[in-house]
Amino acid sequence: MAYDADAIVIGGGLAGLAATAELAEAGRRVILLDQEPEQALGGQAHWSFGGLFFVDSPEQRRLRIRDSHRLAWQDWLGTAAFDRPEDHWPRRWAESYVDFAAGEKRAWLHRMGVRFFPVVGWAERGGYDANGHGNSVPRFHITWGTGPGLVEPFERRVRAGVARGRVELRFRHRVTGLKRTAGAVDTVTGEVLAPSTAQRGTASSREAVGTFELRAQAVIVASGGIGGNHELVRANWPERLGTPPEKMLSGVPAHVDGLMLGVAEDAGGRIINRDRMWHYTEGIENWNPIWARHGIRILPGPSSLWLDATGRRLPVPLFPGFDTLGTLDHIMRTGHGYTWFVLSRKIIEKEFTLSGSEQNPDLTGRSVRDVLGRARHGAPGPVQAFMDHGADFVIEREPAALARRMNELTGDDLIDADALHGEIAARDREIRNPYTKDLQVTAVHGARRYLGDRLIRVAAPHRLLDPAAGPLIAVRLNILTRKSLGGLETDLSARVLTEDGSPLPGVYAAGEAAGFGGGGVHGYRSLEGTFLGGCLFSGRTAGRAAARALG
Ligand SMILES: Cc1cc2nc3c(=O)[nH]c(=O)nc-3n(C[C@H](O)[C@H](O)[C@H](O)COP(=O)(O)OP(=O)(O)OC[C@H]3O[C@@H](n4cnc5c(N)ncnc54)[C@H](O)[C@@H]3O)c2cc1C
Structure with a gap:
């Protein structure tokens, strides 16, 4: 033939x-x-x-x-x-x-x-x-x-x-x-x-x-991989990470269905390391979805306070942008499939980048003028759109109101307003302390020694409760499937x-x-x-x- x-x-x-x-x-x-x-x-x-x-x-x-x-x-x-x-x-x-x-x-x-x-x-x-x-x-x-x-x-x-x-x-x-x-x-x-x-x-x-x-x-x-096929993701979920989360967002389109891998395997090919996957822990529901369960990953700068579903800070060194898998591992042990960033307007303006070509029209459109526009006051347009329409965003002036709205959003009632206030205030005290024992604060200072971070990525250290930096923002973060x-x-x-x-x-x-x-x-x-x-x-x-x- x-x-x-x-x-x-x-x-x-x-x-x-x-x-x-x-x-x-x-x-x-x-x-x-x-x-x-x-x-x-x-x-x-x-x-x-x-x-x-x-x-x-x-x-x-x-x-x-x-x-x-x-x-x-x-x-x-x-x-x-x-x-x-x-x-x-x-x-x-x-x-x-x-x-x-x-x-x-x-x-x-x-x-x-x-x-x-x-x-x-x-x-x-x-x-x-x-x-x-x-x-x-x-x-x-x-x-x-x-x-x-x-x-x-x-x-x-x-x-x-x-x-x-x-x-x-x-x-x-x-x-x-x-x-x-x-x-x-x-x-x-x-x-x-x-x-x-x-x-x-x-x-x-x-x-x-x-x-x-x-x-x-x-x-x-x-x-391609399996990230769009949640059944396969669940079936291959590594034992070391416990039970897969009930709710997962999809960071890839439906064509990432993994079915061809089974075809290649049936023909005699060997698949190894199926249990190794790269899913993100900072997924937010796309308010303007293109595919089913469409989630967007926040590429975060290091300053946001990262809290588990009960309002407790994640352990060192699980700061935003430090260790994706380590963070996922920790989250799976909390028994809840989501966490929170708590931050200020000042942080969101400088530190939130959304992954994806359509979320960065300035870079995708190769517009120098629009990219320079990022340095202007205010959140980048796509981030502002999430603040306005996103299902995972809560914006309030005071910690008590923030806690109430966080509980309303999840329906879980796990956030204690006083404890949340306490976490934020303790972190703010360390910001004022030129020495500090808080390693996240040390990491933020370290990051700002890098010119690129200081210019466009890491906000100058400030108190989250400083009214001039506000309002306060809480973002519910979901697990987002992506890579095999x-x-x-x-x-x-x-x-x-x-x-x-x-x-x-x-x-x-x-x-x-x-x-x-x-x-x-x-x-x-x-x-x-x-x-x-x-x-x-x-x-x-x-x-x-x-x-x-x-x-
Ligand atoms: C939003 C987003 C942001 C990302 N950002 C980055 C980044 O900044 N840096 C980075 O390194 N990576 C990034 N990635 C990951 C990267 O884009 C992907 O891992 C990579 O593009 C995968 O390419 P691939 O060719 O292996 O597979 P795919 O792009 O999935 O292409 C596989 C193709 O095979 C086709 N196909 C599948 N099964 C069959 C079949 N049975 N018969 C015929 N056709 C079939 C599919 O339709 C598809 O067109 C990102 C991914 C996403 C979704």
Whole structure:
């Protein structure tokens, strides 16, 4: 039987686009399949904030950040905490990825026209010792144009392949099977779904109007993770984090359904580290949702007081933006699925960034004028919209009124007004104290030694009860599903491996489906900005390796 193409790529997200571009530029014929309609091309990356992990970049150096490969590797290891036999390939991928991030990554993107916001963000600050979790220095580089700005050059390269007759895009093709001929996987089967005008991000129908069967020598699985499928998230929820929360918001569209992973597994691929996931603890209900249960993650500065559902402060070092997984672990032990930020107007104005391209129209639209406008008095427009319409926001002048409204919002009656007042007043006393025993206050002072934080990210320390900084704001924070850190185990050529460690002939995997490389390059935790880059690196690797193997 003849082949329909040299390679078939399953999934038109960032990883699939990167793989397809490499194959086409190597002169291969590729069919790119996606279950969604054409208007959704780019997958999750379109919605992303476009944050990228670089090591020792010109942007860092201009801000006097001294970074190095060695420091980044120390941080990666402390964060990943690899501790399983199946971490063999993930660890090898991590080594290669840190080399990439400290080496050619930025220049490679720059050559494709990608540019970066000059102020580098400091995500996952850690708070433990030098070998523990977290970024020792700021490394979160925001793409100028956010997610769409990063998708653009890869889509352009793929469309150039279409123009040259090397790439065929087939939308509304949902893969449901992989079949072998003489031991090698070379056939992709599935359903052709009814045409859809569903807007990007909204659920498209799953009505099948036909079937398909396509053959190629190489198949690249780039179908994303499981974050949009809460049943799968619950089924894979790690025992160490207790029972999954009753309420979870969705940080990804419905197409992140994880079903293709089961298809690849049925064909013989091995999935590892399923219980490692990266969900956020600062999710707020989108007042203007695009997909079901749509939640937005707050990327917080370090100053807000973080309280559990009963009003008790989270333990050190679980400050905003320090340790996502550690915070999730703690929250799951409280027996309540939500927590609170309590802060001032002054803090929200400077410290709340909302993750997502549509929540940052200034950066996404590449408008210098609008970005500079952030320095003006007042909360950024999208943050103000949440303050006005968001279901999780409570704004009051006095702690007693704030506590009453917090209780009304949840219906749980867990916040004691006097205790809340006491927590805030105690923290405020430490703000006045030039020495302080409160490590969060120390962390805020430390952050402001970094120019980027002082300029746009961390409010000058002040008392929350200072009327000039008010009103007081409480934000209910929900668990928000996002990334799968485990996935199909792959070797350094992105070949999918089987249970016995040998390659599954003909099959490669990239992006979130491959745990961003190896089946779990992040280990347990991420340094952030590592996902998009992981898609690019593993997609590029898979595309190049498949092109080479085709001879
Ligand atoms: C709001 C938001 C903000 C983010 N911000 C950042 C950030 O700042 N930095 C960062 O590093 N990461 C960020 N991320 C994460 C990052 O965007 C994703 O991890 C990454 O884009 C995943 O890409 P992917 O190609 O692996 O998968 P996806 O983008 O999920 O693409 C997979 C594609 O495969 C298709 N597909 C699935 N199953 C099938 C099937 N059976 N048949 C055919 N097609 C199928 C899907 O329709 C989809 O188009 C963010 C994500 C979101 C949602």
